[in-house]
Amino acid sequence: MKLRSIPLIAHIVLACMVLSVFGGFIFPAGHAASEVMVVANDSVPVESLSRDAVQEIFLGRKTRWSDGQKIVLATLKEGDDHRDFLRMYVGKTPHQFQNYWKSQVFTGRGKAPDAFTSPDELAEFVANTPGAIGYLPQRAYQNQLKILMIE
């Protein structure tokens, strides 16, 4: 094989980088973080969590509440609220979060969290599932959910 292929690959890479910047696909750097709140089912025996605890929970490292009840995760599939929550509390981008859970699932280490298309669906799931925890934009809050304070 001749080395003529290298400039072609370099051109592809350069084109993608240019597209990234000018093509309207770049991540919205200036996006203001939405008001995401962490919510839980009424059965959850805590009123507040540390930020580290939220991270451990959503990465599957902490799997039980203090009363022994199993933690059930609920996440959004995509969107600004999903991205903001992951950035603020989990320290990962949506892509990194998705890869993390794919790795867990495909190596037999865990079950991926339930993911919902809309905040309303997520709210309903959390409200009706003992031990469940999720996150919502303030506008989607429902009265039957417990709001957890993040310290």
Added chain:
Amino acid sequence: MKSAVKIAFLSALFAMCCISGNARAYEYQGIDIRGFISQGYLQSTDNNFFAETKDGTSQFNEAGINFSAEVSDRLRLGVQFLSRDLGTIGNNEVILDWAIADYHFRDWLGLTVGNMKFVHGLYNETRDLDMVRTFILLPQSVYIEAWREAISSIQGAGLYGDIGLSDMGSLSYDLQYGTVNLDSDKGAARLLEDQWPFKEMGLLVDVDRINVDYTYAGSIRWITNLEGLILGCSTWGYQFEADATTLLDTARVPGELRQALAAGDAAFAGLIGSLDDYGTRIILSPSEFGVEAVSYTASMEFMWRNLVFAAEYMRTTYNIEFRNSPLFTTLEPVLSQSGVAVQDGTIKVDRFSSAGYYTSLAYRFTPWFELGTYYSVYYANEDDKDGKKRVAKGLDAQEHRGWLKDIALTTRFDVNENWIIKLEAHKMDGTAILLGADNPVPEDPAEDRYEEDWYLFAAKVTFHF
């Protein structure tokens, strides 16, 4: 039987791809079903990389399907079937990749029994999963392709857990003990054949069987309180015996060896007789290998927004001995001239360590485009980085068999949630880790067997659900 299993496996995978519709995980009565198919293409200049890559090859793929279910709050069962091909390795035979029963006592203590993924470094457990990483080929300094199935999964039992360290972050640990089924036609066997030190004398081996006595692996990861920073270390060990057919390639036997064999004709009476009366290869008494390998790896990964930086260092120490009493006793006069000591028909290779490290950087520019690069360095023997000693000992004819330095550049395109395309280029300096089986001795004696500077290109398309 094997083809029936292969058909059943591919049918199940295809059916799941269709049934899942939107290509998300499929769930049936509490059983999660997920899968992936990757097809790649490899092209290289000058040297063959684990397949006939100089001519370009599409014998480079992986496919897997897994089923998992939570039987109770604490008990989880799962199984994954895998099929892969890389030149003569894998050949798309369907294997049980992992099959586990996992009991989660506490967050700091879980027990897994069965066939588990082998812990090593940051990415060994996920090396079959093209969709979770930037690169097509992981850095060969730490994730050597020839060792891949040897450290893919381990049959036995393991303990794992996560321990909170308060303001210091948390620790994740894994301890595994068991054994591994190593096939005689896979990369580890080919690597072992390459370690046989008498190739230049026309003596060759073909590994028939590998019996693993034990294997262990352990890993600790410190998830620090500096956001995105993970530090880790891991170790694994192996002890196995191998039986091999010993062959004498009469076309390559040097004069002094011919004399030694002629002198020891009594010991070989009826076996080789007059060398020239036989074909080009004569089967001699079988050889045995005894191998102990212990490896240590230090790892670091730092994620900051869309940037991922990783660096790892691995050192593997080998104790190898070759046993073939009739052959070595006869050849003792010749071998002693080369400084090789024979004791009770056994030759012990001086303990040696291979070492390697890499640093990698990946950045996701957009949700659909990611760029990555790494620099990887591997030395087959850290006390012989320039390869001069191995040539002097007759282990290899070319010094650059002692190292491999690899600069890689990768582009990853996420076409949508389920389809990924990757293109990758490697600039290689050195030929360590390449297998003799893939790079035969050229017919023209003036031609070099391996070229020091060469390139490798890879492309891969992956679908997963």
